[in-house]
Amino acid sequence: MPVADDIKSMIQNASFIRKMFETGARLKEKFGQENVLDFTLGNPDLEPPKKFQITLRKIVNQKIPLKHGYISNAGLTETRKVVAEKVSCEQHIKISFENIIMTCGAGGGLNVVFKTILNRGDNVIINAPYFVEYGFYINNHGGEISIVNTKSDFNLDIDAIEKKINHKTCAILINSPNNPTGKVYPQTTIKKLCNMLKEKSKKINRAIYLVSDEPYRKIVYDNIKVPSIFEFYSNSIIVTSFSKDLSIPGERLGYIAVHPKADDLRNLIDGMILCNRILGFVNAPVLMQRVIKEIPDACVDIKRYQRRRDLLCSNLKKIGYNFILPEGAFYLFPKAPNGDDIEFVNILREKLVLAVPGTGFGCSGYFRLAYCVPENTIKRAMPILEEVIKKFKK
Amino acid sequence: MPVADDIKSMIQNASFIRKMFETGARLKEKFGQENVLDFTLGNPDLEPPKKFQITLRKIVNQKIPLKHGYISNAGLTETRKVVAEKVSCEQHIKISFENIIMTCGAGGGLNVVFKTILNRGDNVIINAPYFVEYGFYINNHGGEISIVNTKSDFNLDIDAIEKKINHKTCAILINSPNNPTGKVYPQTTIKKLCNMLKEKSKKINRAIYLVSDEPYRKIVYDNIKVPSIFEFYSNSIIVTSFSKDLSIPGERLGYIAVHPKADDLRNLIDGMILCNRILGFVNAPVLMQRVIKEIPDACVDIKRYQRRRDLLCSNLKKIGYNFILPEGAFYLFPKAPNGDDIEFVNILREKLVLAVPGTGFGCSGYFRLAYCVPENTIKRAMPILEEVIKKFKK
Numbered sequence: 071m072p073v074a075d076d077i078k079s080m081i082q083n084a085s086f087i088r089k090m091f092e093t094g095a096r097l098k099e100k101f102g103q104e105n106v107l108d109f110t111l112g113n114p115d116l117e118p119p120k121k122f123q124i125t126l127r128k129i130v131n132q133k134i135p136l137k138h139g140y141i142s143n144a145g146l147t148e149t150r151k152v153v154a155e156k157v158s159c160e161q162h163i164k165i166s167f168e169n170i171i172m173t174c175g176a177g178g179g180l181n182v183v184f185k186t187i188l189n190r191g192d193n194v195i196i197n198a199p200y201f202v203e204y205g206f207y208i209n210n211h212g213g214e215i216s217i218v219n220t221k222s223d224f225n226l227d228i229d230a231i232e233k234k235i236n237h238k239t240c241a242i243l244i245n246s247p248n249n250p251t252g253k254v255y256p257q258t259t260i261k262k263l264c265n266m267l268k269e270k271s272k273k274i275n276r277a278i279y280l281v282s283d284e285p286y287r288k289i290v291y292d293n294i295k296v297p298s299i300f301e302f303y304s305n306s307i308i309v310t311s312f313s314k315d316l317s318i319p320g321e322r323l324g325y326i327a328v329h330p331k332a333d334d335l336r337n338l339i340d341g342m343i344l345c346n347r348i349l350g351f352v353n354a355p356v357l358m359q360r361v362i363k364e365i366p367d368a369c370v371d372i373k374r375y376q377r378r379r380d381l382l383c384s385n386l387k388k389i390g391y392n393f394i395l396p397e398g399a400f401y402l403f404p405k406a407p408n409g410d411d412i413e414f415v416n417i418l419r420e421k422l423v424l425a426v427p428g429t430g431f432g433c434s435g436y437f438r439l440a441y442c443v444p445e446n447t448i449k450r451a452m453p454i455l456e457e458v459i460k461k462f463k464k
Numbered sequence: 465m466p467v468a469d470d471i472k473s474m475i476q477n478a479s480f481i482r483k484m485f486e487t488g489a490r491l492k493e494k495f496g497q498e499n500v501l502d503f504t505l506g507n508p509d510l511e512p513p514k515k516f517q518i519t520l521r522k523i524v525n526q527k528i529p530l531k532h533g534y535i536s537n538a539g540l541t542e543t544r545k546v547v548a549e550k551v552s553c554e555q556h557i558k559i560s561f562e563n564i565i566m567t568c569g570a571g572g573g574l575n576v577v578f579k580t581i582l583n584r585g586d587n588v589i590i591n592a593p594y595f596v597e598y599g600f601y602i603n604n605h606g607g608e609i610s611i612v613n614t615k616s617d618f619n620l621d622i623d624a625i626e627k628k629i630n631h632k633t634c635a636i637l638i639n640s641p642n643n644p645t646g647k648v649y650p651q652t653t654i655k656k657l658c659n660m661l662k663e664k665s666k667k668i669n670r671a672i673y674l675v676s677d678e679p680y681r682k683i684v685y686d687n688i689k690v691p692s693i694f695e696f697y698s699n700s701i702i703v704t705s706f707s708k709d710l711s712i713p714g715e716r717l718g719y720i721a722v723h724p725k726a727d728d729l730r731n732l733i734d735g736m737i738l739c740n741r742i743l744g745f746v747n748a749p750v751l752m753q754r755v756i757k758e759i760p761d762a763c764v765d766i767k768r769y770q771r772r773r774d775l776l777c778s779n780l781k782k783i784g785y786n787f788i789l790p791e792g793a794f795y796l797f798p799k800a801p802n803g804d805d806i807e808f809v810n811i812l813r814e815k816l817v818l819a820v821p822g823t824g825f826g827c828s829g830y831f832r833l834a835y836c837v838p839e840n841t842i843k844r845a846m847p848i849l850e851e852v853i854k855k856f857k858k
Contacts, residue, residue: 072671072699072728074583074605077735084738113534130524138712140507174568174716177744185604189468206742210579211468277466305466318532320750322568322716334466341471344478348600350571355749356714 080206090415094424101422107451108424109439112249112401114317114370116442121368122316122361129360141356143347145172145325149363156366157308157327160287161300169330171342172354175322176285176311180207181349183281183307183326184241186341188213192240194281195231199224199403199433201249201283213240217432224253224394224403228262235270241279242267246296247286250431250438251403252379252396254290257297264303271305277333280306285324288315288369290398291376304331312362314399315369323358375400378441382448389456390463400442403428407462411437414458421454474600484809488818495816501845502818503833506643506795508711508764510836515762516710516755523754535750537741539566539719543757550760551702551721554681555694563724565736566748569716570679570705574601575743577675577701577720578635580735582607586634588675589625593618593797593827595643595677607634611826618647618788618797622656629664635673636661640690641680644825644832645797646773646790648684651691658697665699671727674700679718682709682763684792685770698725706756708793709763717752769794772835776842783850784857794836797822801856805831808852815848 073081091110098106117123129137144150150167158165173179184194190212196204198219205215216239218230231242244263246255255263264280271278282299287310290296299306311324332338346353382402383395393404406414411427411434418425418437428436441448467475485504492500511517523531538544544561552559567573578588584606590598592613599609610633612624625636638657640649649657658674665672676693681704684690693700705718726732740747776796777789787798800808805821805828812819812831822830835842 072581072673072726073731073735074579074581076583077580077738078731080738080742081731081734111534113530115530115533118532127524130521136507136509136714138512138710138715139509140505140713174744175746177746179744181744185468186471187466187468189470203742207744210742279466316532319534320530320747321532322746322749332466337467337472337475340475341467344471344474348474348597348604349743350568350573350575350601351745352569352571352716353714355716355752357751358749 090426093419097419097422106422106424107447107454109441109443109451110424110426112440112442113319114314114400114442115444116317116370116374118317119368119370121365122318125361125364129357134360137360138356141353141359143353144343145170145354146356146359146363149359152363152366153325153327161298161308163298163300163330165327165330169328169339171326171339171346172359173309173324173326173346174351174354175313175319175324176283176309177203177207178322178351178354179309179311179324179326180204180281180283181210182342182345182351183309184208184213185211185345185349186338187279188240191238193236193238194240195234195242197226197231197244199250199428199431199436201245202430202432204243220253224248224251226255226259226263228259228266231263232266232270235274235278237274237276239274239278241281243281243283245283247284247290247398249286249399250401250426250428251394252399252401253394254294254296254397260297260299261302267303267305277305282306282308283310284308285311285314286399289372289375289400291372291379292397294397296398300329304329305333307332312358317370318358321355321358323354323362375442378443378445378448381445382439382441385448385452386455389452390459391455400440402439402441403436404439406435406437407459409435411435417458418454421458423451423454484820487813491813491816500816500818501841501848503835503837503845504818504820506834506836507713508708508794508836509838510711510764510768512711513762513764515759516712519755519758523751528754531754532750535747535753537747538737539564539748540750540753540757543753546757546760547719547721555692555702557692557694557724559721559724563722563733565720565733565740566753567703567718567720567740568745568748569707569713569718570677570703571597571601572716572745572748573703573705573718573720574598574675574677575604576736576739576745577703578602578607579605579739579743580732581673582634585632587630587632588634589628589636591620591625591638593644593822593825593830595639596824596826598637614647618642618645620649620653620657622653622660625657626660626664629668629672631668631670633668633672635675637675637677639677641678641684641792643680643793644795644822645788646793646795647788648688648690648791654691654693655696661697661699671699676700676702677704678702679705679708680793683766683769683794685766685773686791688791690792694723698723699727701726706752711764712752715749715752717748717756769836772837772839772842775839776833776835779842779846780849783846784853785849794834796833796835797830798833800829800831801853803829805829811852812848815852817845817848
């Protein structure tokens with residue numbers, strides 16, 4: 071038994087998605103990179119903002135003692151301070167730097183959170199469609215996922231969530247703006263969710279955490295605002311990253327923000343700092359922390375993503391695709407016109423357009439297009455998407 | 465229950481070491497940073513090599529598409545290739561880039577390895593004194609530690625290891641050059657260990673991995689060589705980092721190298737790449753991978769560590785401390801002259817010299833001095849260490 075049983079079965083289960091990627095790679099090799107229209111990856115293609123590049127250069131050239139050395143497991147105090155100010159602004163509640171823990175991206179942050187709060191056999195409620203990694207992040211630390219479907223407009227179904235909560239429920243995980251739907255949960259929904267959680271926590275006599283994964287908070291369209299979580303619920307934890315704001319996902323920088331009135335706050339934060347250390351992250355990459363300290367609010371040009379969304383959505387609408395207009399992030403989640411997402415994605419792939427079936431997000435019958443791609447890729451895909459949908463309309 | 469039970473108990477257990485650090489911090493505040501002689505931290509104080517600094521500047525100024533974007537979970541192919549060449553050289557066996565996985569330091573790498581190979585209830589043999597984080601890295605993924613004491617010269621006790629192996633033994637973890645003792649296991653010991661493991665694997669009919677944590681491989685003295693592991697045992701896995709070679713521990717870059725003839729190699733490597741992803745590391749920080757690609761062999765000036773070792777050891781010997789001369793790393797692990805390491809470290813602390821009791825490494829009766837500090841700190845500590853030992857010699 072050279073590999074753990076659960077890992078072996080994960081490798082086998084992952085083979086479907088891997089095969090998809092491998093086929094994509096083969097197609098690119100065969101027909102040329104430029105002839106394959108790849109909408110599968112959430113890898114932002116915009117360059118990092120000028121501010122980021124200038125600040126990085128400056129810091130690399132500066133003399134700073136132990137510039138690349140170990141730092142506190144929670145992060146550089148100065149970085150945590152500017153992040154705390156940013157979160158205070160976004161959440162309309164004063165946050166101290168002590169409530170911020172710098173992490174290895176949001177993925178690292180979520181692992182730290184779940185390792186800290188989950189006892190073996192606890193469950194975490196997640197809302198389908200969902201980012202498939204959530205299941206792993208929860209299972210890694212002895213937790214189980216409990217899936218609730220969102221409504222037809224991809225908004226949270228609070229009644230369904232309420233029914234799923236039991237005495238083993240440790241947390242509910244939300245993601246807004248959402249991957250894969252682009253949905254932003256409105257303030258009324260957040261309030262309703264928080265009120266329900268307050269009541270339910272009392273009833274089952276345990277803290278139910280609201281964990282909000284929000285790496286796309288800044289990537290929103292039509293002047294929409296992502297509502298505060300902290301305003302409405304004290305047992306809440308925000309996990310996010312600079313990956314999308316700054317187009318630096320490969321550098322792995324994010325943070326956890328804990329509500330200042332969360333139950334047993336000191337242990338919660340000490341636990342997260344401990345878990346950041348013992349999971350082997352030790353500290354979030356230090357050079358990037360030095361950069362962020364100076365430019366906490368820098369952001370790529372969101373208008374460019376908006377133009378792509380508009381181009382993609384207006385065209386797909388014309389051709390007859392059925393979808394909810396994304397309010398944020400850079401994903402569109404239309405219905406597969408034939409009803410079978412895996413078959414539909416296969417048909418697209420034969421025509422050198424790559425997409426991910428909704429099944430990969432716990433939601434069959436849909437497919438995901440990541441539009442963090444050049445406008446020209448979108449334009450070139452349109453005739454193909456039109457040709458394909460026509461087949462099913464006859 | 466806002467925090468998981470096991471995490472809460474870890475926080476409480478960690479409070480001893482935390483208190484020590486907090487006391488140290490208070491002393492520095494009270495008496496001035498420069499008046500407290502701190503030998504507790506393995507945070508290398510040498511600047512990164514010039515080559516590193518020049519290459520980092522060059523890459524930051526270069527135009528590279530998606531320079532900071534997501535990359536393959538296993539790392540940049542080009543980086544893996546140069547690392548594979550480096551490992552091939554060190555291990556005297558040809559390694560392909562496919563056997564290399566870039567990780568978030570050695571700490572991240574060890575978590576990835578143990579998540580990949582451990583089934584719940586499996587045990588991993590570790591050799592005391594040992595780096596205290598090992599226990600966490602193993603427990604994180606459902607494993608249990610099984611401790612074997614090293615011999616009086618801190619060399620591995622192969623017979624004792626053999627006796628500890630049972631049908632639940634998944635791996636043995638070694639660390640050479642060693643933290644906290646500075647011991648480098650000689651080739652004869654490695655050979656003997658590997659032969660024993662081959663026999664035992666057959667007997668218990670399972671692969672027993674030899675996991676070699678070797679972040680100090682390049683930090684060795686008196687022209688000593690750290691022997692190859694791969695030459696003698698195919699189920700072996702090397703985990704290491706650039707933290708000490710380059711004095712960049714805060715940047716979190718390391719790698720795993722898997723023996724090309726390990727059992728079920730494909731699953732083992734696929735499992736590690738999967739675990740690197742799902743534990744939230746996703747990929748090792750990409751900018752640092754781009755730097756390493758160009759300077760895989762760069763290293764800080766080891767002679768400076770050697771001068772400190774010589775200064776510290778020759779003086780401590782004169783004053784009457786009892787220790788094994790470190791052959792590598794930057795730690796010394798002398799006997800506490802009073803026999804009680806915690807009391808002894810407390811006495812030193814009253815005199816503003818900070819050390820870590822051996823109890824923190826599973827080995828009471830000793831204390832650890834990290835000599836990655838300026839020579840002057842060593843010189844100033846000598847009269848105090850002399851004064852203290854005199855008390856116990858009367």
